[in-house]
Amino acid sequence: MDATILGAAVINGLLLGGSYALVAVGLTLIYGVLHIINFAHGSMLMLAMYGAYFLLMKAKIDPYAAIPLMVAAMFAAGYVLYRGLIGRFSHGKDENILLITLGLSIVLENVALFFFKGDSQTVTVSYSDRMVALGPALVPLPKLVSFVASLVLCAALAWFIARTDTGRAIRAVAKERHGARLVGIDVEKIFAVSYGIGIACLGAAACLLIPSFYVSPSVGHLFVIVAFTIVVLGGMGSFIGALVGSLIIGLTESLSGLFLGEALGQIGISLIFILILLFRPTGIFSK
Amino acid sequence: MPSRKSRFTRRKFIGATAAASVAFGVPTLLRAQARPIKVGLVHPITGFLAYSGGQSRMGAMMAIDEINAGGGIKSMGGAKLEALLGDNQAKPEVGVSVVEQMQEAGVSAYIGCFSSAVALPATQAAAKYNTPFVIDVGASDNIVNRGLKNVFRLKPGFNASVDDGILGLGEINKAAGNPAKSAVLVHEESEFGTGTAKLLAAKLPSIGIEVKEVMKHANPTRDFANLALRIRGLKPDLVIMSNYQNEYVLLARTLHQQKVDLVSMFSVLGGGFNYKFVKELPDVAQYMIDTNHWFDPTNPRAQAMKKRVEAKGDLFTFEVYLSYNAVKFLADGMERAGSADKEKVNAALAASTWSDHFMPYGPTRMVNGQNTGGKASIQQASRTDIEVIWPAKFASAKPVFPKPKFS
Amino acid sequence: MNWKIPAALLVVALAYPLVFRGNFAINFGVLVLFFALIGQAWNIAGGFGGQLSFGHAVFFGTGAYCSTILQLKLGWSPWSGLAASAGAGALVGALIAALSFRFGLRGSYFALITLAFAEAFRILTNALEFTGGGVGLLLPLKRSALNFQFAERIGFYYTILALTAISIGIAIWLQRSRFGARLAAIRENEDAARALGIDTFREKVKVMALSGALCALGGTFYAQYYLYIDPAVVFGVDKSVEMLLVSMIGGTGTVYGPLIGSLLLTLVGEYTRAITDAQGLSLIIYGSLLILIIGFLPNGLVDLFKLRWRRKARA
Incomplete structure (x- = not known):
């Protein structure tokens, strides 16, 4: 195999992993605190992508400039959804949260279909097709930007959880929710805040993905299973795990695609996931 | 209503x-x-x-x-x-x-x-x-x-569509002095893409085009960067695709971004070749050729x-x-x-x-x-529109073949 | 043990196609029983065994492909294929379970590894030549009961009724048997169960094999009913989710939960499609109902019946 192709494939794989990390960090936070798999994650990403799309098309706001706005909007959406629906309807049962988020994803996806119709929307911004030479690879600028942003996002979340009062409360609830309640932490509120933050990450992810990708009502499916895989692989609730997991999955997908072909190559993700779990049954960075 | x-x-x-x-x-x-x-x-x-x-x-x-x-x-x-x-x-x-x-x-x-x-x-x-x-x-x-x-x-089914595509491509290529001698086939993994690619691979040699490789990809595929790399390495004259809308657009866009020089981008039943593609990504769409079910533009x-x-805002x-x-x-x-x-x-x-x-x-x-009276035709995108280029009887424009190089 | 409920249910099920003779109604009955069967298969592992899975389609697809390939390549009768696919489902179930449990996987980690196996099987069948690849496999039309292709839908109805009745019978047995009691102990507290001397590994592998076999039966039935399968349809995430959904909505770990869940969800699915024309509206209603059911019946639909019975008992 040509060394330049191999080198370029490694770079492409890492960049791909970066875009997965954007989606996976929020999911791992939600899992770490609430101990549930948020089935609505993909459809919330889809909503955020439509948000970024319409901000660009209707209000001429560049996707990158729209990040603060989308993060705030998605935080609010997540917080309200948890408070008004998920928390109230789950009766404290984890399986029920799973079902409610599943129901929610069906509703959201079809609301999008109802209002926006089913076709894929692609956008072009001035930098969409700008290419950057990165060693042997020629990569589109938006992908490089989203890779760097995913590192920043993971670091920011890690800092927030470690250093702020809310972060400490989130950690306390994640570790021992009954104990946290006893020391006077409003556990339900922390759940809602955590869910909100997890969804807010999707606001940033959407703005970073849209310049080089497309949006359609079912676009969430593309990322959601991969994101589940990454969260479990990295160790549920671990940001560094989500980041490392994303990069491993991105690299695996890229390299197995190169060696096995793009179709059979998809099996690389499943196999590496199975293998790693057999040796680290609670993920790479489990506590 | x-x-x-x-x-x-x-x-x-x-x-x-x-x-x-x-x-x-x-x-x-x-x-x-x-x-x-x-x-x-x-x-x-x-x-x-x-x-x-x-x-x-x-x-x-x-x-x-x-x-x-x-x-x-x-x-x-x-x-x-x-x-x-x-x-x-x-x-x-x-x-x-x-x-x-x-x-x-x-x-x-x-x-x-x-x-x-x-x-x-x-x-x-x-x-x-x-x-x-x-x-x-x-x-x-x-x-x-x-x-x-x-x-x-x-x-027509895909069998007949492939036959029409081969016939048309052969004629277009010949009229231009046979600039296309080799091709890489890229197809999606289900029955439609697999079947189309199989037929194409069997029939392309009959019009003097060697098939360098057949590449299958999953539905959905999130990233085509590697595939573009491999195509560049193989240096084919043509890339012939058979895939659904999202992958069609994503692959075309990636090849355009990576500036892979080709005689032409050709497809048989290319799922994303439509007016919207031309409108949203005119630079990518320009010169792309697709064999498909198309209406008779002279009617x-x-x-x-x-x-x-279109007056209803639909495509x-x-x-x-x-x-x-x-x-x-x-x-x-x-x-x-x-x-x-x-x-x-x-x-x-x-x-x-x-x-x-x-x-x-x-x-x-x-x-x-x-x-058996049905026929697929061949279309090419300009920066603003889509023209039928084959068969000549229904054509609304002449093919641009080979397409201009990137540099 | 109260035999009145299963006996009454069986009588109703046997009589249903004789009362509702239209093909639409019989097809509806087939769908209800079919989802009840694969939902029960999921429930036996996820409910009775406490081993939550997101990838039960791996067994479903194994069954569908096993009997279809035996039929197309080796000329087997689909009825022998049905037995073979149960064996294949059990084998795949036992293998995945042995591998995962030997390495100590639990909870969500186990759920996701089953999903990974389902995906791996989907991609493999997509890539391999003898499974027909992405083109899928088409069974030739040969209408005959011997060929598991009944001329009338009612034949399929009684076949799936028999399979579903077996699955419910197994669930009843699990509730009463020592095996079921050991599973219950593992589900409640695995460490405690081990301390009591239960070979938890063995019991968990056994229940996964049982679940896999039942699910594979559903796969063969599906292949014979529609005569066409492809990797995305039988190994796809959708099928895995449908199984867990009917079981969870009906009531996880209960004997009749999957049947009740299947009846309601099939009914809601058909009805919402029938009353709406606008794109997406049917599933908006369907998803909303799902959320409402969970909101008001947190233990699934069986709660509805339990309440009724309790009230009766009090009165």
């Missing part, structure tokens, strides 16, 4: 059996006009094929409205067509359930199903009643090859319909006019049968010589339910 949509569905469906036989089985004396003829539209309205299903439904409804406005089926006393709207959700089990439900409601014919995986069991279910089933979109040749007497397809009725669809995609023409083909059969009797309609459709369509086809000629 002038269309006659069915109300049958508003009824509790378990009890529908009894109710339906009363409501539909007994002719009402009060009604002066002939009883409406129910046509079941079995398209994927939700799920991952929702866009295509919606487009098909729109095309079929336009045909039904037009037929009704023109006085219905005249040989049946001006009987109107009534659409029963179904959603197969792109799932075989749902498709079959919809077929049965419409059967209870007294359907006279079906139009569907977009997805071949749904069309196979759905046509089989309809075959029990011998109810005519016109495939508007659905590439698999197995749908018509199984010996079901009630199944008809107006458009004023086709242009008029295109205008009407004039292949689903729209294929479904439209499928309904018209069915109506012609009913007109000649003079009755909604299933045997008679099937016989009329099988003997059809219908030519009142606006496709680049000759008169219809059914062989085992497949129209």
Whole structure:
């Protein structure tokens, strides 16, 4: 195999992993605190992508400039959804949260279909097709930007959880929710805040993905299973795990695609996931 | 809205059996006009094929409205067509359930199903009643090859489309002095892409084009960067794609970004080659060539319909006019049968010589339910529009072949 | 043990196609029983065994492909294929379980590894030549009961009724048997169960094999009913989710939960499609109902019946 192709494939794989990390960090936070798999994650990403799309098309706001706005909007959406629906309807049962988020994803996806119709929307911004030479690879600028942003996002979340009062409360609830309640932490509120933050990450992810990708009502499916895989692989609730997991999955997908072909190559993700779990049954960075 | 949509569905469906036989089985004396003829539209309205299903439904409804406005089926006393709207959700089990439900409601014919995986069991279910089933979109040749007497397809299957693509590509290449000598095939993994690529690989050598590699990709694929790298490494003259919309656009965009120089980007049934692609990504779309089901641009009725669809803010995609023409083909059969009797309609459709369509086809000629008079044409995108470039008889522009280099 | 409920249910199920003779109604009955069967298969592992899975389609697809390939390549009768696919389902279930449990996987980690196996099987069948690749496999039309292709839907109805009755019978047995009691102990507290001397590994592998076998039966039935399968349809995530959904909505870990869940969800699915025309509206209603059911019946639909019975008992 040509060394330049191999080198370029490694770079492409890492960049791909970066875009997965954007989606996976929020999911791992939600899992770490609430101990549930948020089935609505993909459809919330889809909503955020439509948000970024319409901000660009209707209000001429560049996707990158729209990040603060989308993060705030998605935080609010997540917080309200948890408070008004998920928390109230789950009766404290984890399986029920799973079902409610599943129901929610069906509703959201079809609301999008109802209002926006089913076709894929692609956008072009001035930098969409700008290419950057990165060693042997020629990569589109938006992908490089989203890779760097995913590192920043993971670091920011890690800092927030470690250093702020809310972060400490989130950690306390994640570790021992009954104990946290006893020391006077409003556990339900922390759940809602955590869910909100997890969804807010999707606001940033959407703005970073849209310049080089497309949006359609079912676009969430593309990322959601991969994101589940990454969260479990990295160790549920671990940001560094989500980041490392994303990069491993991105690299695996890229390299197995190169060696096995793009179709059979998809099996690389499943196999590496199975293998790693057999040796680290609670993920790479489990506590 | 002038269309006659069915109300049958508003009824509790378990009890529908009894109710339906009363409501539909007994002719009402009060009604002066002939009883409406129910046509079941079995398209994927939700799920991952929702866009295509919606487009098909729109095309079929336009045909039904037009037929009704023109006085219905005249040989049946001006009987109107009534659409029963179904959603197969792109799932075989749902498709079959919809077929049965419409059967209870007294359907006279079906139009569907977009997805071949749904069309196979759905046509089989309809075959029990011998109810005519016109495939508007659905590439698999197995749908018509199984010996079901009630199944008809107006458009060519992918086998015939590949033949047309090869023929056209050979002529275009020859006229340009044979600049294309090699190709890489890229296809999606399901029946449509795999089957198309297999046929292409077997037939390309016959027009002097060597196949350097056949690359299969998954649905969906999130990233084509590596594939573009490998294509660049192989240095083919042509890249020939067969895939669905999202992957088609993503791959075309990646090859454009990576500035992979080619004689031409060619596709057979390229899922993303449409007016929207040209509008959203003109730089990427420019010079791309696709073999597909296309309307005859020299036919004023086709242009008029295109205008009407676009005036509504919709896209004039292949689903729209294929479904439209499928309904018209069915109506012609009913007109000649003079009755909604299933045997008679099937016989009329099988003997059809219908030519009142606006496709680049000759008169219809059914062989085992497949129209052998159908033909795919070849289109090329300019920065602002899509032109038919082959066959010459229907062409609206000359091909740009080879396309200009990037540098 | 109260035999009145299963006996009454069986009588109703046997009589149903004789009362509702239309093909739509019979097809509806087939769908309800079919989802009840694969839902029960999931429930036996996920409910009784406490081993939550997101990838039960791996067994479903194994069954569908096993009997279809035996039929197409080796000329087997689909009825022998049905037995073979149960064996294949059990084998795949036992293998996945042995591998995962030997390495100590639990909870969500186990759920996701089953999903990974389902995906791996989907991609493999897509790539391999003898499974027909992405083109899928089409069974030739040969209408005959001997060929598991009944001329009338009612034949399929009684076949799936028999299979579903077996699955419910197994669930009843699990509730009463020592095996079921050991599973209950593992589900409640695995460490405690081990301390009591239960070979938890063995019991968990056994229940996964049982679940896999039942699910594979559903796969073969599906292949015979529709005569066409492809990797995305039988190994796809959708099927895995449908199984867990009917079971969870009906009531996880209960004997009749999957049947009740299947009846309600099939009914809601058909009805919402029938009353709406606009794109997406049917599933908006369907999803909303799902959320409402969970909101008001947190233990699934069986709660509805339990309440009724309790009230009766009090009165």
